[in-house]
Amino acid sequence: MLRRLFVLFSSLLLLIGCSGQQIRPLGKDTAQAWRMQQQLLQEVTSWELRGRIAIQTGRDGLNANLFWRQWGENYHIQLSGPFGMGTLTLAGDPNGVALRSRGKTVFNRGDAETLFFQQTGVQLPIKLLRHWVRGIPRRGVEAKMVLDSQGRLKELWQSGWQIHYKRYIRYRGMQLPAKLFLDNRQLKVRLVIDRWVLAALPVLRQQK
Secondary structure (H helix, E strand, O other): OHHHHHHHHHHHHHHOOOOOEEEOOOOHHHHHHHHHHHHHHHOOOEEEEEEEEEEEEOOEEEEEEEEEEEEOOEEEEEEEOHHHOOEEEEEEEOOEEEEEEOOEEEEEOOOHHHHHHHHHOOOOOHHHHHHHOOOOOOOOOOEEEEEOOOOOEEEEEEOOEEEEEEEEEEEOOEEEEEEEEEEOOOOEEEEEEEEEEOOOOOOOOOOO
């Protein structure tokens, strides 16, 4: 009995990869699977996804097709069909971000969340979502997690958001999210990912 408790406790310690993370006690195999999953996904810095996003703010809601390309600190996010604008594009790098819609481009030296909120009224957690869509919490930010039997995120609480992971797909030996729900009481986001690409991606030139 004491040996079993020691194994469970040791497995839990292995899971605490960054400050502030809290995880329910797990079996040895599940703990190891999560550690490997997290290590693999942290190394994924260039990726592309295509899917659909639904955002609910009180009584208002919108649906859009989503295209997101990330290479290091650079990103290109395209929403097709929201806000009656046709296509809305966010393109950014460490120097700033540009938002383009209805043929007009707005620049901001700050961050994507601020510019997106100024132009749409929606406080979308883009910086954090970059990590959450890969199925991992953002490092260095306090988080609480529940894992499933395969060592994947099932639920995550971070920065006032609760994320439910509903479905995963296997891609190149990794388990990547295919469906996740986000809720911070003021905003509900439903994200369905139809296609992942993990490869060397060409840099897209920001529109001016």
